[in-house]
Amino acid sequence: MRFKRLDLNLLVALDNLLALQSVSAAAARMNMSQSAMSNALTRLRTYFNDPLLVQVGRRMELTPRAVSMQAAVRDILVRIEATIETAPEFDPVNTDREFSILLSDYSLTVLMPRVLALAEEMGANVRFRLLPQTAYPYKLLEKGEADLLISPEFYVSDDHPYERLFTDPYVCVVCRDSALAGKEITREVYAATGHAVMVPPNSAGSLEAEMLARLGIERRIDVSAFSFSALPNLIVGTEKIATVHRHIARIAAQTLPLEIHPLPFKLDPLTQAMQWHSYRDGDPGLVWLRDLIVRAAQTLEGSGDAVPLANPIDVLNTVDP
Incomplete structure (x- = not known):
């Protein structure tokens, strides 16, 4: 033609x-x-x-x-x-469709297990291809190389529709066997103690680091890694602090000797969102997937206080949601 x-x-x-x-x-x-x-x-x-x-x-x-x-x-x-x-209708049980989702290891750890469990419970026959985020992940949406992006709202594009999923406040975690255990983490202690931090690949810094810089808070960085979920593991057996999201902290505290403390200052919580290409807004398969992810996020939002912890100091009720 x-x-x-x-x-x-x-x-x-x-x-x-x-x-x-x-x-x-x-x-x-x-x-x-x-x-x-x-x-x-x-x-x-x-x-x-x-x-x-x-x-x-x-x-x-x-x-x-x-x-x-x-x-x-x-x-x-x-x-x-x-x-x-785009088919006129979508049946998740009788399909072999594969969905490509861009997400960080935070969402891979916190949200996706619930998404997969819900899909399994429904008997869905879909397949998932989970892709690491890039410096500008929404560009892969625009190129049609991914169906969905799960990202902090701060990083989504204004050119395509998105939906907020949940919020997750930041907390401190320390090793239960360290000298910091059982003590208040003041702003002075926070600044003086060595930290393990996450620096995204192909990026100058994390959203958390940007917010701390705006508050004029400096940290002594002893360890930098490329993974959110690895930070609690990296401070076990040390005198270091890691600033992580509450859901990450609570998941880690089930198996690691950790104490969870509120931050000694106000930090805006993470607002997680999902975004899709405007051309795919009416795709029945993506409508189903978006609904599935929203349902998974709702179970996450209401599950925090029910998670059994490994004897940490859980003073998170003082943290603004």
């Missing part, structure tokens, strides 16, 4: 060439021979009267014309995919 003399089959090849900036990689993704992809590139160059990809050293780079087209071409294909892939 042609539109204004352009073979529309070439749009998919163009999209992959612009994304991967490699003839061989684009050919592999589309299960084409390299010669066939080279031929597609030649035809595209002729149509647009532009080289599109140029050799610079050992790699190929996009021309300015190619850069200007990249987002628009992807947007066209996302619209087409959303149109042809």
